Every structure is written in C-alpha cells, then in structure tokens.
Amino acid sequence: MASPDSVRKPTIRDVARVAGVSHGTVSRVINGGHWVSPEARTAVEEAIARTGYTVSHAARSLATGRANxxxxxxxxxxxxxxxxxxxxxxxxxxxxxxxxxxxxxxxxxxxxxxxxxxxxxxxxxxxxxxxxxxxxxxxxxxxxxxxxxxxxxxxxxxxxxxxxxxxxxxxDEEGSAREMTRYLMTRGYRKIAVITGPDDTPGGRFRLIGFREEMGDGFDPDLVEQDVYSSEAGAAAMTRLLERAPDIDAVFAASDVMAVGAIAAIRRAGKRVPEDIAVAGFDDSGLAETHDPPLTTMRQPxxxxxxxxxxxxxxxxxxxxxxxxxxxxxxxxxxxx
Structure with missing residues (x-):
C-alpha cells in the first residue's frame, strides 16, 4: 500500500485537463488575473475542487517575486x-x-x-x-x-x-455631515451641537466643515467639541457641552462610538434621549442598530x-x-x- 507521502499531488496541468482549458488559463484564475471568461473561471474552480489541487504559495512567490x-x-x-x-x-x-x-x-x-x-x-x-x-x-x-x-x-x-x-x-464626508445636519434641522432642532474627531484626520476635519456650512448663521463655535474616536471621549465631550449649554436640544456625533458615549453622559445629567436631547451618529457599524435607543446615523458602505x-x-x-x-x-x- 502506498504511503500518504508517495501519493502524487495534483498539479496545475491536472486541473487544466479536468477543466478542459490551458494551464495558462488555470494560472490566471489562481493568480486573480483578468482576461478569463466567467465560463472558464467556473470550470477551473470546479476542477480545483474535484482534483483537490492546492496552491503552492512558496512556489508562486518564487516565480512571481511577490509575497502574495x-x-x-x-x-x-x-x-x-x-x-x-x-x-x-x-x-x-x-x-x-x-x-x-x-x-x-x-x-x-x-x-x-x-x-x-x-x-x-x-x-x-x-x-x-x-x-x-x-x-x-x-x-x-x-x-x-x-x-x-x-x-x-x-x-x-x-x-x-x-x-x-x-x-x-x-x-463624501462634508456632504454626509450636511445631510445629517439638515435632517436634524428639518426635525425642528435648533440648538445643535457637534462632537467630531481629531482635526488632523479627514473625518474629523471634513465632517465639521459640513456641519458648519449646513448650520449657516445658526453655527455656534461654543457648541463644537473635537476629540479622539472613542466612547469615553464622546462622554467627556458631551459633559463639557452640557456645562456650557444645558439647553442643547440635539447633538451630531461624528461616529457611533462617540454617540454612545454622548448618550451615557446625557443620561447621567438626568436627561432623556430623544425626548430632551436627540443624538445622531455616523458609521452604522452594527453598534447603532443594537444600542438603546437605536441610533439615527449615516451608514457607510x-x-x-x-x-x-x-x-x-x-x-x-x-x-x-x-x-x-x-x-x-x-x-x-x-x-x-
């Protein structure tokens, strides 16, 4: 009886024979290349499954000079x-x-x-x-x-x-922030604060720009907080905002994680969401849907x-x-x- 080590492993040519294509076509499929018809790709994938062929990454790296x-x-x-x-x-x-x-x-x-x-x-x-x-x-x-x-x-x-x-x-960071801000304004909120990320990041800078532009004459720099993207930072920022402006009626947090922290701070201050203060986030990363209450947010794909x-x-x-x-x-x- 042959030992497992002596059993010949299937090769790329075996796959080509079973699939009825050239070994070059098999190679292009394996390496994720273009110029392969959907029919040929399907045939190769089925042949790989039938033959039990596995890619030798070490050999492919030597041949292509890539790490894969x-x-x-x-x-x-x-x-x-x-x-x-x-x-x-x-x-x-x-x-x-x-x-x-x-x-x-x-x-x-x-x-x-x-x-x-x-x-x-x-x-x-x-x-x-x-x-x-x-x-x-x-x-x-x-x-x-x-x-x-x-x-x-x-x-x-x-x-x-x-x-x-x-x-x-x-x-579109700016456009997305404008859309959320516009939504809050159409819901009747007027004293809207924003908690955004660090100014040296694209999300932190551009979401603030979009908020400020959409607020127009209603923009108040005292209702702006910038911090790192974390729940703790969102809570601390919301606490500072409430100390400066306890009559805030809505807050746009530029991430769901920060929004969750903001809600915790609002509740510690004895206020309700959304009855006293509405809270909106950004991301829709799964956290927004499962939170209590579920978060209004901008969904990224x-x-x-x-x-x-x-x-x-x-x-x-x-x-x-x-x-x-x-x-x-x-x-x-x-x-x-």
Missing amino acids: SVAFLLTEPHHLLFSDPTFALLLRGATETLAQRSMTLVLLVADTAAERANIEHYVRAGHVDGVLLISSHESNPLLASLIAAGIPTVCSGVPLGDRAHVPTVSV WADISRTMVDMVLDVISGTPRESVVLPTTLVVRESA
Whole structure:
C-alpha cells in the first residue's frame, strides 16, 4: 500500500485537463488575473475542487517575486482595533476579498514611532505586496515613507496634505455631515451641537466643515467639541457641552462610538434621549442598530469600501493605475433622533 507521502499531488496541468482549458488559463484564475471568461473561471474552480489541487504559495512567490499578501495597516492605538467596530468591519471585508484571490491579509498596527519604523522596514523588505492604509493623520510620516519607497498603497479616506497621487476609497464626508445636519434641522432642532474627531484626520476635519456650512448663521463655535474616536471621549465631550449649554436640544456625533458615549453622559445629567436631547451618529457599524435607543446615523458602505480597496491595491500592484473612488452614504433614521 502506498504511503500518504508517495501519493502524487495534483498539479496545475491536472486541473487544466479536468477543466478542459490551458494551464495558462488555470494560472490566471489562481493568480486573480483578468482576461478569463466567467465560463472558464467556473470550470477551473470546479476542477480545483474535484482534483483537490492546492496552491503552492512558496512556489508562486518564487516565480512571481511577490509575497502574495497585503498589509492592513492601522495607524491608531491598539485598543481601537477592538473598541471601534468600524476597523473590524473593514478587516473582515478585506480578508474575505483577498481569500477569494488565494491571498493573505497581514494585520499591522503602527501607533508609536518605534512601531512605524519596524513596519516601514518590514514592508520595504517585501513581506507584503501592497498596503491598505486604514487610517491617516496629517502629522504621521508613514504615508509619505510608503510613497517614497514606491510601495503600492491605497488609503481609506482622503489623507490630508498633498497626496494627490495616492488612490483613495472614501465617502463624501462634508456632504454626509450636511445631510445629517439638515435632517436634524428639518426635525425642528435648533440648538445643535457637534462632537467630531481629531482635526488632523479627514473625518474629523471634513465632517465639521459640513456641519458648519449646513448650520449657516445658526453655527455656534461654543457648541463644537473635537476629540479622539472613542466612547469615553464622546462622554467627556458631551459633559463639557452640557456645562456650557444645558439647553442643547440635539447633538451630531461624528461616529457611533462617540454617540454612545454622548448618550451615557446625557443620561447621567438626568436627561432623556430623544425626548430632551436627540443624538445622531455616523458609521452604522452594527453598534447603532443594537444600542438603546437605536441610533439615527449615516451608514457607510463597509463591504464596498473594503472590496474596492482590495481591488484597487491589486491593480496598483500589477501596474494598472487607478483613480480615487467616492462611495455614497445613506441616512438611517432610528429612535435616537
């Protein structure tokens, strides 16, 4: 009886024979290439399942000079990866999309200068083929370093500063904030506060701009708070707002996590949501729907964002230029406002 080690493993030519296509077509399907008809792709995928063929990533890397992996790079404190559900949604979507291409996602977190240096060295050494930059701060030098090194990079959100040559996948931050602010105003709220993110991030800066522009003459700088995206920061910001203006009747928090913190602070102050103060968020990351009360929020298309980022970075890796993409948001009305 033959030992398991002596049983011949199926090859790419076996797959081609079963599928009735050339081994070149099989190779293009395996490597996620274009120019393969849907019929041929289906035939190859069925033949792979029938033969039990598995890709040799080591051999493919030697042949192509690629690592067959992409970095998911988060430039935030580590705890936000677990406390902010938006990052988990993007991580899951990117992982699933890359798995369909038989590629691996490598999670990298660079908060400190030492972490940034280590990750820059890791990426430059060729351990990944490209980078999905999930968050960016204007003062963070990492993006500039990636660009200077010629690392294929795609950003989630439009980075601040001169980054015109970096493809991005974003939503209309200003327009979305204007839509939410307009909704609150049409509901009859007049003394509307805003809690937004750091000014050196695109979400923090542009959502505040959209709010201010939509409020027009009704904009009051004393009703503005900016802080990090966390529940604790949202609660602290709401407490400060209530101390300055206890007659606030609505608040727009530029993330669901901050909105949850704001609601906790409102309740500690003896007020009700939405009867005394309406609260609106931004993201619709799952937290909004399950919270009590459920949050009115701006829904970002998380699956589309992560899928588009992966498609884009793979094109950039293969040498195909890509234009930046802006995806639509959706106003979701629930009980909080």
